[in-house]
Amino acid sequence: MNNLERGWMYERLDGRGAINSSFITGVDKFIQFACTQQDHLSGDKVRCPCKKCHNFRFMHVEIVKHHLYKTGFVDNYFVWKHQGEKDVINEISSGQDLHGSDQPELTYDNPYRQMVLDVSCPNFSQGSSWQSSSNIEPQPTHPCEPLMEEDPNPDSQKLYDLLQAATQKLYPDSSLSQLVLVSQMLNIKMENNMSQRGYNQMMQLLKEALPEDNMGDDEHLTCCTFCGHERYKRRVGSRKRKLVPYKKMYYFPLIPRLQRLYASPATATDMRWHHEHTKEDGVMHHPSDSEAWKHFNETHYFFAVEPRNVRLGLCTNGFQPFSQSGSKYSSWPVIFTPYNLPPGMCMKEAYMFLTVIVPGPTNPKHKIDVYLQPLIKELNLLWEIGVEAFDISKKQNFQLRAALMWTISDFPAYSMLSR
Template identity: 30%
Template sequence: MTPNKDWMAIVDYINDESYKAGVDSFLDFAFQKLGTETIRCLCLKCLNIETGDRDKVRNHLLVYRIVKRYTFWYHHGKRRDEPQSMSIDGDGDFEGNENQDEMLGMLRDLYPQYNNVSSPYDENNVEERNDDAKRFYSLLKDSKDPVYEGCNSSRMSALLKLLHIKTLGRWSNELFTMLLEFLVKELLPGRSKLPDSYYDSKKILKDLGLSYQKINACINDCMLYWRENEELDSCKVCGASRWKIDKRNREDKCNKKGKRIPQKTLRYFPLKQRLQRLYMCSKPASLTTWHRDNKSKPGIMKHPVDGSTWQSFDKTHGDFTLDPRNIRLGLATDGFQPFRIRKHHIVYGQ
C-alpha cells in the first residue's frame, strides 16, 4: 500500500517533523519498489528529471521541498491497480486518500473559481452557466470519461499523450489523422470516445488554452494583416497580393470552404495568457522566485541574476524589483537583423 501523502501539503516543511518522516516513508517505498540504487528526484529543483541516491534525494526534498502535484508516484513504482493510501480524518476514522489526477489538477489551476466542484454531472445545479463554466464542465467531463469502458486513460489524457508523440515525431496533421482513424476503426471498441481526426482533437483541447492565433503576413515579410490592416488584399509596402493565385485562371485560390488561402501565415502564441498561466499553475508559480532564492556565491555565475546587467536593472527599476515574482522578458533575435545593416556582422564575444 502506498504511504500516506498528507505530508506533501505541509507549508512549513523545514521545521515540521512529520514532513521529514513523510520523506523517509516515500524513500522507503520508492527504493523498495524500484530495487535500484538511484531514483528520480522529485524536488522543485530537479522536477523528476535528475536522478540521485537516497542521501541526495532526501537532502533535496528537505531543502527544496517536494512537487506537490506529483501525487501519483508513477516514476517511483506506483501502479494504478495497487490499493490507495490511507489517512485518518478528523474523527479518527480511516478514509481513502484519492490520487489527485494530473488532468484534474491542471483544470483546477486553469479555473480556480470552480475548485469546489466535485463532479461535472451536477443535476441539482439548474442555474444557467456562463461561458467559462461551460468550458470548465466540458473539460472536466473529458478528463474523467475513459476512452472506452474499462480503459485506464481518460479521453483528454489520451489525446494529450498522442499529441505529444505527434510533436516529438514531427508527424504531419494528415499522418496523425490516419493514426486516429486506425485506432478508432480497427483497434478500439465500437463505443470508444477518441476522435478520429486531428481537427476534432484540437476542438476538444481548445479550451485548455494550448492553441494559437493565425495572422496573415506579406509574402515578403513587409507587414502583418492585423488590426487596421486586417481587411487589406495587398501589402502597403511592396504591393504583393495577400492571397495565393491559381496559375490556371489567375484568380485567388480558395479552400474547400470557399475561403481564400493566404500566401503566408504567422502563428502567434498570445504572451499575456502565458504569463498569466505562470501564476495560475502551482508548479511554475513556485519557480518565479527561483532567481532570488538561488543566487550564486560571489564570483560564480550560473544565471543572469548573477550578472552585472541584471544588477544594474535592479538599481534602475527599484519598484519593479520589489516583487520577485515580476517577469523579465528577453528578446532573442536568433540571427535576425532588425536594422537592415547588411554590410556588417555583429560578433558576440565572451
Template identity: 35%
Template sequence: MDKSWMDKKRGSREYFEGVAKFVEFASLSARNGKILCPCVKCVNLISVLPNVARDHCWGSGMLNNYKVWKFHGESAAATTATVCGSSHVQETINEYGDFRGMLHDLCPPHEMAPEPMEEGPTVQHVAEGMNDEANKFYKMIDDVDKPLYEGCTKFSIFSAIVVLFQLKTLCGWTNKSFTMLLQVLKDLLPSDAKWPKDHYEAKKIIRDLGLGYEKIHACPNDCMLFWKDNVNLDACPCCTASRWKTNEAFVASKNVSSSKGKKKVAKILQWFPLKPRLQRLFLSPDLASSMKWHVNGRTNDGVMRHPANSEAWKMFDSKHLEFSSDPRNVKLGLAADGFNPFGIMSTSHSTWSVMLIPYNLPPWLCMKWSSLILSAVIPGPTSLGLAIDVYLQPLVGELRELWDVRVQAYDASSKETFQLRAALM
C-alpha cells in the first residue's frame, strides 16, 4: 500500500482516504473485533473498534514513524522484500509459531473504557503513559520484528532464541552444550547478526516472559531453608550442618572471592513462583474461558465426572461464599512424589517434584501435562518423609497471600482486570 499520505497535511483529502484504507487493512487482523489504535495519544496501547481508531487518527493524527504496520498484520520482512523487488519472498516465521500473538497474550493491550462518541473526525482519547509492562511488551515486540540479520526472512532475534530454548528443553541439552551451540552458530551467521554469546545472554533476552524460578538454599539434613530471616546464615541452627559443601580448595585458601575457593551450596530447592503462572492462565482468551468451565460449562446432573461434582467441593463453596462467588478464583490440587532422575535403578537417589493441578479446567484439560504447574523441585539423594513440610514453605506462603491479599490478574476472555484468589483443595 502507498503510504505517502502519512506525510500529507492532516485534514487533507489524501490523509482522510489513507486513514480509511489503513483501517480497512488493519480490520483483517482484528482480535475480537478490535484493533490497536495508532494515533499519537493511544500509541498502539489501546484496543478499540476500527471506526474509533479511524476517528482518533483523523482527529489526533497517526504516529509519523509508524511506517511498518507491525501491530496490524504487516510483516517487516515482507515489506523489505517488496521494496527490494523480491515480492515473492514471504515471511515464514509462523512455521515455528505466532510469536507476536504470543506476546499479545502475555502482555494484553489496555482496553478503552466506554465513553460517549461524538460525530465526525474530532473524537479524542487521552491514553495513559506507558507503564513497565507496556515497555517490556514494546521491547519484546521489537525483538520479534527485528530480523536475525539483514535479509533474513525466517527468524527474528526473539523467535530464534525461543525455538532454540524449546529444542534445549525437548532434547535435554545442558547449559554448557547450549553455549557451545550458540558459539558455533555465531561463527556461522553473518557478522551483523545480533546473536548471544552464551546461555546466560540468551536467557536475558527472554527473561521478561516470566518463566523463571528461584533458587533457595536448604540445610543438607532438611531441617530448614536459608530463606527470609535466615538467608544470611552459614550453618543450620538446628543441626549445625554447614550450608556449604566441603571444599578443600576453599579451606586451604580461605578466600571466598577466589575462583578456586568459591563456595558451593550443599542443597538447593528450585521454587517456581505460583502467582505469575496463575496470572498467565487468564492471559489467553480461550484458556481464560476454560478456567470458568466448572461454573459456566459443567453439566450438573449428579454424575461424578470432575472434582467440582464432589461433596467436598460443594461444602467448600458453601463455607466460603465470597471465594466461590467468582468462578475465576482458582482451586488447586497438589501432588508430590519422588523419582530417580538418573534412570539407574542400582543407584539410590530420590528427587522430589511438587505439582499443582488447576481444577477449574474441564476434565479433558486439567490433567493434561501442559496444564500441570510445577511448583518445586526438591533435591535428593534421600527420601523426604515429613521433611517435605520444610520445602513447601514458599508455596504455603504464596497460597496464604493468594487467600488473604489476592493478586491482580487480567481476564482476556472478558477483557477486565480482577483480584485473583486461590485455594488448595
C-alpha cells in the first residue's frame, strides 16, 4: 500500500480543529476491512490502532471509531498488519537482510508472534529488528559528540535474533514457527491430560535443538552460603529420591530488561528524557528535578556524564494473594522502576519490572537479604563495571550502568531492607 494513498490517516483535523471528512471516510473503510478479517478478530471486536491502545487491545467497533476520532492512528501504521493486511515486499526484504536468504518470515497471520512482542517491550513491533529502524536519524547525546553508527553487540543481537526466530519458519513451506510448535505441544499435553513422563519422553526427541540450562554457580550446593542451613528437607523412610527444598524463590534477571529498553525504538529515546527535558526553576515535574538527583550527579560525576545510565527505584511489600477467609499467607514481590523515563511512562505497569518473588506462607522478615543475593549481585555489576548495551536510536554500543536511587516501602518493610 502506497503511503500517499493513506495520507488521510494523519490528517485528522482541519484548520478549524474539526475532524476532516476524509478521515471519517477512511476510518469507516478501515473498520470495514478489519471486520472482514475473521482470523484477526476476537469475537466481534477488532484491534484498536489508536495512539492509546497501540493495537494491543480488542475493542468494539464503535469504541475503536471513538478512539481514532479522539487521538488518531499510531505513528507510521500505513500497513494494517495487526488487522490482517500483508506487506509482502517488506517481509521478504527484511528476511533477506537478516538471514541472507529468500525465505519470507511469518507475518501477523501468526498470533503467537505477539506473545514475544508483549514480553519484549511495549510497541517493540514497531521495530522488531534493529535494521528496521534505519530510517530513524540517530542523534548524539551531546552536541559535540561525534556520531558513529555500530552494529548491535552480541548480547543485544541475541534479542533481535530471538524476535526473528519467533517468526521464522521451521523449514521452507512450513506454516509453523518454533514458538507455535512449542505452544501447541503444551496445549496438546493439557487438553489430553498427558502425564509428565509421557510428555518428557516426547520432548526428549527435541532435546538436541533446545539450549542448555543455565542455573548459575550455586546449582549443586546443598547448604546456604549465607547461614549454612541445609538446602533440602530430610525425608526419613521415603522411597522417593526427589529433593524438596525448604524454601523457594523466583528471580527474573534485571539486566536483559534494561538492555531491552535501549534495543527498542519505542523507548530508547525516552530513556534520555531525564537529561534532555526542559527544566523549570522552582518546579519539580520529575525526580530528576529534585535536589537529591542533582546531588547524586555532583557526587558521582563518572555516572552522571553518561545520560543513558539508568536510575532505579525499588519497591517491596508483603501481600495476601488468597482470600482473607483462608489461612495466613504472605508473599513478597520486589519491583524495579527505571526513572529515566518521562512521568507518563515510568509509572506505567509495563515499566515496573517484577524481579523477585518470595512465596509464602511466612514473612521472610530479616532473612530477606538471603533472597536478594542474586539481585544485589546484578546491581553491583551494573554499578561497578556495567554491561554492554545497544542504543538503537543512535546505532551505538555503550557501557550501561545503573544505580539504585531509593526504595519505596512501608516502615516494616523498610526495617527489613535496612538491615
